[in-house]
Amino acid sequence: MIPFVKGHGLGNDYIVLDESDLPRPLATEAIARICDRNWGVGSDGILLLVPSRRADFGLRIFNPDGSEAEKSGNGLRIFAKYLWDHGRAKKTTFTVDTKGGVVECQCRVEGGRMGFVTVEMGHATFRAPEIPMNGPDRDVVGVPLQLGDGTTLAVTAVSVGNPHCVTFVERLDDGECRRLGPLIERHPAFPNRT
Structure with missing residues (x-):
């Protein structure tokens, strides 16, 4: 049995997995089956905790068809809550390495419980x-x-x-x-x- 968490954020839902819990790398077909709302757990994608040399944590984001996404604001907030709730994040501000670059997450914590997360997504470009x-x-x-x-x-x-x-x-x-x-x-x- 592979442990997972399903998180929700502003209309998006993601399944969070730790790569170290997986017996083998996730295949595209497996991601699609897991994300299928009729035959799987059902979600907008998978957030996979991976090691990083550039940031406090690494994150790979997969769309429900198995393709890899660069960033997701809601996904990052769900991921930050997962890290806090599971004792991985030891401080309220930390960095996450994504395919779209390193982002900073700031967690508002009161009484040991996370209230909300702010994610610095970077500057917008229209070029x-x-x-x-x-x-x-x-x-x-x-x-x-x-x-x-x-x-x-x-x-x-x-x-x-x-x-x-x-x-x-x-x-x-x-x-x-x-x-x-x-x-x-x-x-x-x-x-x-x-």
């Missing part, structure tokens, strides 16, 4: 090469993006260590989000997805 986004070296703000179904959206792309793509709408429509989200996430303009 296409830094997101990364294929195309000209420019700020990606209100730029037209044609999707695979022929829809063209004005998008703003931003990275704080992981790529995001934003489109502003008059009203939020769940059906449109479900239809357009995957087309944006896997658009060829974003080599690391969004």
Whole structure:
């Protein structure tokens, strides 16, 4: 039996594992099975505690399809709480090494219990090469993006260590989000997805 914790933060839920508890490295297929909400534990991804030479702790973040993410603000806050609750973090401010860089976590602790966590995600960039986004070296703000179904959206792309793509709408429509989200996430303009 492999011990794990499931944490929730602002609408995201992650499974936290310690690499030292695993009998072998996590395979992409295993991650997808674990994260499956019908057949597995179900989550938005896996947070894997790993060693680090650059920070107090190392963290690998896996999406539910098994691909590796650079950073996740909610994931980092869940991870920080895990470290505190399991006695790994001995001080209220510590660093975590992610694929998207080293971040600082500041924990608000009262009476030995963690109240909340602040994560320094770094500076936001809109520059296409830094997101990364294929195309000209420019700020990606209100730029037209044609999707695979022929829809063209004005998008703003931003990275704080992981790529995001934003489109502003008059009203939020769940059906449109479900239809357009995957087309944006896997658009060829974003080599690391969004």
